[in-house]
Amino acid sequence: MAPKNKIVIVTDCKDIAYNEIRGVIISELEKIDATARVDVEPPVFAKEFSLINGAFLVRLIAECYAPENTIILGILNPLKTNRGDRARIIGETLNGVKFVGENTGLFSWLINDLGIKEIFESSRAGIDGAEFISFGGKYVHAPIAAQIAAGTPLSKIGAYFDKSRITNLDIKPGTVLHIDNFGVLKIYGQLYDTSDGQEVDLLLNSRKVHDALYTNSMKNLPDGTWALYKGSSLNNLPEIGIVRNTNTAKIIGAEIGDLITWEPKLV
Missing domain, CATH: 2.40.30.90 (Bacterial fluorinating enzyme like)
Structure with missing residues (x-):
C-alpha cells in the first residue's frame, strides 16, 4: 500500500479560522474522491504575524516528514496587500516537499536549504484588487493544497513564476x-x-x-x-x-x- 500524502498547515489562524481552512480541504478532497489517499495533519501554530517563526516552523516540518509525501500549506501573511512582489505561489523543493502559500518569505528558508525544483504562480484571484478576497488562505490556497495532495501536477494548476521574484527573509544570527x-x-x-x-x-x-x-x-x-x-x-x-x-x-x-x-x- 502506497503511503498517504500529508497536508501540514502552518498558520497563525488559531481559532475557528483554522477549522474553516481544514474543512475546505476535506470538502475538496471529498469532491475529487481523494480522502483515502490524503491525511490532514494536526495544525502547526505560528506566532501571530511572525514570518520569522513561520519560516522556522516550515523548515522544521520539512525535516520531520517524508518529503515526497508532504505538502506544506502556509497561511500567515502580515504584509501589505499592495506590495509589488505579491503573488500566490506553489512549488516543490529538490527533495520533493511541496508548498502552497503567499510569496512573503515564509518559504525562503525551506527553498534556500533544499533548493527549488519548480515554482508557479498558483492564482491571481484577489491579487489585483478588482476582486478582493478577505481570506485567501481558505478560499484560494486550501483547495489548491487539496488538489496537489490528490496528485494534480503543479504545472496543471499554476502559471510561470520567475524564481528571481521569490521573496527572501533575512534572518540574522542570534534571532x-x-x-x-x-x-x-x-x-x-x-x-x-x-x-x-x-x-x-x-x-x-x-x-x-x-x-x-x-x-x-x-x-x-x-x-x-x-x-x-x-x-x-x-x-x-x-x-x-x-x-x-x-x-x-x-x-x-x-x-x-x-x-x-x-x-x-x-x-
Whole structure:
C-alpha cells in the first residue's frame, strides 16, 4: 500500500479560522474522491504575524516528514496587500516537499536549504484588487493544497513564476526563532568553541540580561540553572532555558524576532 500524502498547515489562524481552512480541504478532497489517499495533519501554530517563526516552523516540518509525501500549506501573511512582489505561489523543493502559500518569505528558508525544483504562480484571484478576497488562505490556497495532495501536477494548476521574484527573509544570527511552551528560546545560529560548564553572559538586543552555563546536557544541571546548549532542531540550533522552569523568555522579556547573543563571562 502506497503511503498517504500529508497536508501540514502552518498558520497563525488559531481559532475557528483554522477549522474553516481544514474543512475546505476535506470538502475538496471529498469532491475529487481523494480522502483515502490524503491525511490532514494536526495544525502547526505560528506566532501571530511572525514570518520569522513561520519560516522556522516550515523548515522544521520539512525535516520531520517524508518529503515526497508532504505538502506544506502556509497561511500567515502580515504584509501589505499592495506590495509589488505579491503573488500566490506553489512549488516543490529538490527533495520533493511541496508548498502552497503567499510569496512573503515564509518559504525562503525551506527553498534556500533544499533548493527549488519548480515554482508557479498558483492564482491571481484577489491579487489585483478588482476582486478582493478577505481570506485567501481558505478560499484560494486550501483547495489548491487539496488538489496537489490528490496528485494534480503543479504545472496543471499554476502559471510561470520567475524564481528571481521569490521573496527572501533575512534572518540574522542570534534571532529568536521560537519560544516553546516551556519558555525555551530557539536561536538562529550555531554554537562554537564552547566547553561544558563554561559561564557566559546573555545579551538581549545588546543588553546583558542574565548569565548562563554552557552544557552538553541540560538535564544534568540543578533545577533553576540558566543553560545554553545545542538544541534538538535543525542541526542543533542553540537553545536557552532554565532547568525545569517555564518562564525563561518572560524573565528576560525576550520575544520572537529579538536578537540574543552570548559571550564568555569575564572573571
